[in-house]
Amino acid sequence: MEAETKVKAGVSTVFEDTIVEIDAGLKAVVAAGADLLAAIPKAASMIQPLDGEAFAELGALRLALLVQQKSAYGALASHVARIGAVVDDERAVFDSRENPQVSDVLLGFFSKKSMRRRIERRAARAGGIERLRTVLGRADRLVGRIEVHRQAVTRQRVLAEEVLALLTARKAPQEVKAFQAEGGGETKAAREPAFASMIGLIDTVARTFNGGVRDLNLLMQKLGLDIENLLDLYSVLLSFDREREAHFLSPDAYPHLAQSVWRLANDLLPGARLNRSRQMIDLAFERRFEDS
Secondary structure, eight states, X not given: OHHHHHHHHHHHHHHHHHHHHHHXXXXXXXXXXXXXXXXXXXXXXXXXXXXXXXXXXXXXXHHHHHHHHHXXXXXXXXXXXXXXXXXXXXXXXXXXXXXXXXXXXXXXXXXXXXXXXXXXXXXXXXXXXXXXXXXXXXXXXXXXXXXXXXXXXXXXXXXXXHHHHHIIIIXXXXXXXXXXXXXXXXXXXXXXXXXXXXXXXXXXXXXXXXXXXXXXXXXXXXXXXXXXXXXXXXXXXXXXXXXXXXXXXXXXXXXXXXXXXXHHHTTOOOGGGGHHHHHHHHHHHHHHHTTO
């Protein structure tokens, strides 16, 4: 018993360490985004944007954000993929336990009902219920963290897009006016290439934030479909278990997945209807994070 407790505690400790690493990575992404946003006004206010250090700094900070995104979201992708893999493994185990063995077939010659009961008991013993419950708890915590982080990154994207829209609408005339006030004899057309380059970089900054939101949406879609698959399998295992009440899931225990768990309790799971969606999301997920 003591050894078993240590093993469980060790598994829990490993996951807690993982959560700490995930939190640190997501915080680094938000901090890098904040630094980038703070540098935009300085670069945008430059009369000669292509000649200043602030313009180069903006590009460097954008690359720093990309590095943080790749690191943090790649790590998240590996944990999300692991949840899907565990569910698929548990389903494969269950499906194989459902197949009649030679001894089952022999028993079936005497009693089909006894054969079926034996297969069902073996399917229930194949377990998975407690393993799926553990994975569900971890998925719930990941969903919570991704959602909070996605909201923060979305706010940063909105700010970047607002700055870009403001510059596009108002900055060009001000650039020309300021240049002419200094005695410059060049026309507006002569100033446009430099201004267009600045707008192009800030547009790239906005698209960097947008790419982060897109990655997070894909992570949430992948995780959401794998969770539905998990709950569908859980409901099947539950139907074979005589101790159903002992394995009841309370929505309150899973604050970020309460609605999904409620649907399980009320037999409202989509089941096979999600198969096509899972295939499409899995393909998109693999293409985006295959090198992470």
